Amino acid sequence: xxxxxxxxxxxxxxxxxxxxxxxxxxxxxxxxxxxxxxxxxxxxxxxxxxxxxxxxxxxxxxxxxxxxxxxxxxxxxxxxxxxxxxxxxxxxxxxxxxxxxxxxxxxxxxxxxxxxxxxxxxxxxxxxxxxxxxxxxxxxxxxxxxxxxxxx
Numbered sequence: 001x002x003x004x005x006x007x008x009x010x011x012x013x014x015x016x017x018x019x020x021x022x023x024x025x026x027x028x029x030x031x032x033x034x035x036x037x038x039x040x041x042x043x044x045x046x047x048x049x050x051x052x053x054x055x056x057x058x059x060x061x062x063x064x065x066x067x068x069x070x071x072x073x074x075x076x077x078x079x080x081x082x083x084x085x086x087x088x089x090x091x092x093x094x095x096x097x098x099x100x101x102x103x104x105x106x107x108x109x110x111x112x113x114x115x116x117x118x119x120x121x122x123x124x125x126x127x128x129x130x131x132x133x134x135x136x137x138x139x140x141x142x143x144x145x146x147x148x149x150x151x152x
Contacts, residue, residue, distance in 0.1 A: 003031035004038055021082045023089045046092055050102045066091065073127040077120055091115045121147055
């Protein structure tokens with residue numbers, strides 16, 4: 001790991017502990033040249049997962065695409081960064097549980113909707129309206145009614 005101040009190529013780890021989110025490791029580091037101290041975070045990364053799109057194209061899994069979609073659904077909702085990270089982690093954990101090297105974008109969408117439904121119902125409706133391509137207010141109302149019925 002390069003030092004962010006002097007760009008020296010080597011640092012030493014002074015301390016490691018579980019981060020406050022419980023899902024990553026926080027490492028305290030020190031540059032071996034200028035002795036600057038800084039923190040890094042280490043988290044699980046999904047590798048070698050191929051997404052099969054609706055049109056048949058294949059592309060590598062992208063955490064950035066997942067977080068972008070979630071952020072749009074959660075826009076202007078009172079969500080902490082820790083809770084957002086936990087949601088993302090839970091969705092990625094569910095993807096990993098499938099134990100497949102290829103999954104469809106439809107499967108990802110279903111897993112995201114399941115996670116959002118438990119996490120924030122407004123965000124769930126926002127995501128579902130785009131993901132399921134609601135054609136009119138009737139379809140929107142139908143999904144809302146299902147959500148309300150499940151709540152009882």
